[in-house]
Amino acid sequence: MNAALIESLHKTFIDYLKKKKMKLTAEREAIFNKVCNFRELFTLEVIWQELDKENFHVSRASVYNTINLLMEANIVVCHQFTNSLVKYELCCVAEGFIYIICNECGTVRKLQDEKLTQCCTAVKTPKFTREYYALYFYGLCSKCKYRLATAHLKEDKQDTNK
Numbered sequence: 275m276n277a278a279l280i281e282s283l284h285k286t287f288i289d290y291l292k293k294k295k296m297k298l299t300a301e302r303e304a305i306f307n308k309v310c311n312f313r314e315l316f317t318l319e320v321i322w323q324e325l326d327k328e329n330f331h332v333s334r335a336s337v338y339n340t341i342n343l344l345m346e347a348n349i350v351v352c353h354q355f356t357n358s359l360v361k362y363e364l365c366c367v368a369e370g371f372i373y374i375i376c377n378e379c380g381t382v383r384k385l386q387d388e389k390l391t392q393c394c395t396a397v398k399t400p401k402f403t404r405e406y407y408a409l410y411f412y413g414l415c416s417k418c419k420y421r422l423a424t425a426h427l428k429e430d431k432q433d434t435n436k
């Protein structure tokens with residue numbers, strides 16, 4: 275990500291904190307910088323682990339609270355893919371993607387489809403101001419599909435051996 279974009283996100287964050295009468299503490303700054311390093315999806319745990327590795331010790335609650343502030347400031351978006359699968363991402367790298375989620379292993383991939391993006395942009399939403407959209411496709415990844423298919427074969431074999 276280019277420096278100008280990070281600079282503008284940083285300004286957005288500071289302005290938001292000011293509005294909330296909060297300060298940009300060293301912790302918040304470190305978490306912000308870490309988040310800006312991720313062009314892909316991340317979890318709160320990963321942010322905490324990465325900071326911990328660099329000997330920057332913050333509590334998990336601090337990570338959670340700061341990510342919430344970043345979400346309120348429209349810098350970070352939260353994807354609740356399933357009840358137990360929650361991932362975060364910078365808003366600026368999330369726009370216009372389809373998320374493909376495997377119901378078996380929870381792998382999430384991102385795809386872009388020009389036609390679909392055009393369709394979604396063209397959709398009219400009367401009496402509603404749209405800010406962003408997210409598209410999730412649920413199914414089976416090829417690895418899980420293969421694993422499940424071969425598991426059935428193994429079961430069949432066991433049955434015929436009886």
Ligand SMILES: [Zn+2]
Nearest residue numbers: 376379415418
């Ligand atoms: Zn899978």
